[in-house]
Amino acid sequence: MTVKFDLVQNDITKRQKTDLSFLSEDVAKKVLKFHKSFEQYWETPLVELKELARYLGLKDIFIKDESYRFGLNAFKVLGGSFTIGQYIANKLGKNIEELPYKTMISHEVKKQLGDITFITATDGNHGRGIAWTAEQLKQKAIVYMPKGSALERRDRIRAHGATCEITEWNYDDTVRYCNELAEKNGYVMVQDTAWPGYEELPRWIMQGYMTMAYEAYLKLKSQNLRPTHIFIQAGVGSLASGVTGFFSSIYADKKPIITIVEPDKAACLYKTAKADDEKLHPVTGEMNTIMAGLACGEPITIGWPVLHGNVENFLSIPEETAAHGMRVLGNPLKGDERVISGESGAATMGVVSQLMKKEELADIKKLLKLDENSVVLLFSTEGDTYFEGYRDIVWNGSYPNI
Numbered sequence: 001m002t003v004k005f006d007l008v009q010n011d012i013t014k015r016q017k018t019d020l021s022f023l024s025e026d027v028a029k030k031v032l033k034f035h036k037s038f039e040q041y042w043e044t045p046l047v048e049l050k051e052l053a054r055y056l057g058l059k060d061i062f063i064k065d066e067s068y069r070f071g072l073n074a075f076k077v078l079g080g081s082f083t084i085g086q087y088i089a090n091k092l093g094k095n096i097e098e099l100p101y102k103t104m105i106s107h108e109v110k111k112q113l114g115d116i117t118f119i120t121a122t123d124g125n126h127g128r129g130i131a132w133t134a135e136q137l138k139q140k141a142i143v144y145m146p147k148g149s150a151l152e153r154r155d156r157i158r159a160h161g162a163t164c165e166i167t168e169w170n171y172d173d174t175v176r177y178c179n180e181l182a183e184k185n186g187y188v189m190v191q192d193t194a195w196p197g198y199e200e201l202p203r204w205i206m207q208g209y210m211t212m213a214y215e216a217y218l219k220l221k222s223q224n225l226r227p228t229h230i231f232i233q234a235g236v237g238s239l240a241s242g243v244t245g246f247f248s249s250i251y252a253d254k255k256p257i258i259t260i261v262e263p264d265k266a267a268c269l270y271k272t273a274k275a276d277d278e279k280l281h282p283v284t285g286e287m288n289t290i291m292a293g294l295a296c297g298e299p300i301t302i303g304w305p306v307l308h309g310n311v312e313n314f315l316s317i318p319e320e321t322a323a324h325g326m327r328v329l330g331n332p333l334k335g336d337e338r339v340i341s342g343e344s345g346a347a348t349m350g351v352v353s354q355l356m357k358k359e360e361l362a363d364i365k366k367l368l369k370l371d372e373n374s375v376v377l378l379f380s381t382e383g384d385t386y387f388e389g390y391r392d393i394v395w396n397g398s399y400p401n402i
């Protein structure tokens with residue numbers, strides 16, 4: 001059997017220039033300053049995989065290891081915490097710069113705010129970030145998860161004091177259910193995707209993710225390095241929009257080639273890029289993929305223009321590619337560091353490794369201009385957030401290479 005990727009190329013020179021001012025360096029600076037004020041903050045490692053790069057025939061590979069983020073094993077808390085911070089700042093009529101972590105969680109701020117209930121739908125990581133932030137603020141969080149979610153992930157959200165249940169629906173229908181509850185009961189909906197009429201908070205979520213991109217940028221800059229290629233995984237595309245917007249804004253005409261990676265069971269951005277008719281094209285039904293964080297069928301409305309204007313490639317991949325990426329990162333070559341990366345976190349590593357080594361993917365490798373001069377930047381957006389699944393793949397070899 002051979003590996004099959006589906007690729008859509010997007011000629012960004014033909015697209016209208018997008019306004020990236022909301023994802024500029026100035027915004028990234030403000031967001032990073034907010035996150036730095038958290039006592040749980042430390043910069044996550046940017047791991048250089050020199051030996052792997054040599055083995056694959058690339059100049060270098062850097063991977064940002066978000067398993068270290070705030071002790072929560074995933075990057076997602078960056079979006080939720082900044083959004084809740086921004087929401088509270090607005091409610092108090094303050095600038096977020098006057099609301100560092102210590103002030104935000106203070107007794108006085110709690111007294112001024114009164115009781116708030118935050119509600120969200122999640123595959124796990126985002127909900128954990130919201131539950132964690134609400135816990136810091138001594139506020140309530142209600143979290144719903146799509147059908148098939150791992151109980152282990154649900155229990156980790158409950159451990160932060162949130163109410164958390166698994167529904168009978170897919171991610172997008174679970175989002176709709178939460179929104180109905182929010183409207184009915186006056187809860188604050190903190191969702192990591194947008195739709196017409198709900199766009200302010202998702203914009204802050206995207207901005208929150210910029211901390212991860214900005215840290216990586218600053219680290220590379222300190223070594224006089226610039227990536228030639230970025231691969232970024234996508235569910236609704238909020239993360240991808242934050243990363244794409246930031247790097248396109250900061251590098252301008254020297255921007256790296258950006259490739260979005262989605263599971264073939266939930267490839268809504270790939271489908272939208274392929275149709276190329278200015279409409280969004282959702283994927284519906286059960287999106288039964290091991291890449292739980294990427295199992296989203298409806299692209300983020302406010303992110304699509306950023307992606308359409310600045311992403312060169314949209315790639316749809318099989319399950320085994322993510323599993324391969326987990327094994328590559330978990331079993332490094334001598335001299336390289338180990339990165340513990342979950343299904344959604346490792347998808348891009350699987351892509352790069354297979355593109356460089358599989359004969360049947362040689363054409364795509366060429367179209368993506370990957371060669372011995374390429375400096376590749378990846379984001380391992382989660383650690384082993386589903387511990388049992390991680391061991392099944394990395395130790396027991398499920399989803400073997402095809």
Ligand SMILES: Cc1ncc(COP(=O)(O)O)c(C=O)c1O
Pocket residue numbers: 074075076123125126192233234235236237238239240292293294296344345381382
């Ligand atoms: C680990 C992980 N990586 C990537 C993503 C994708 O983010 P987005 O839905 O913004 O595309 C998610 C989303 O939940 C995630 O949990």
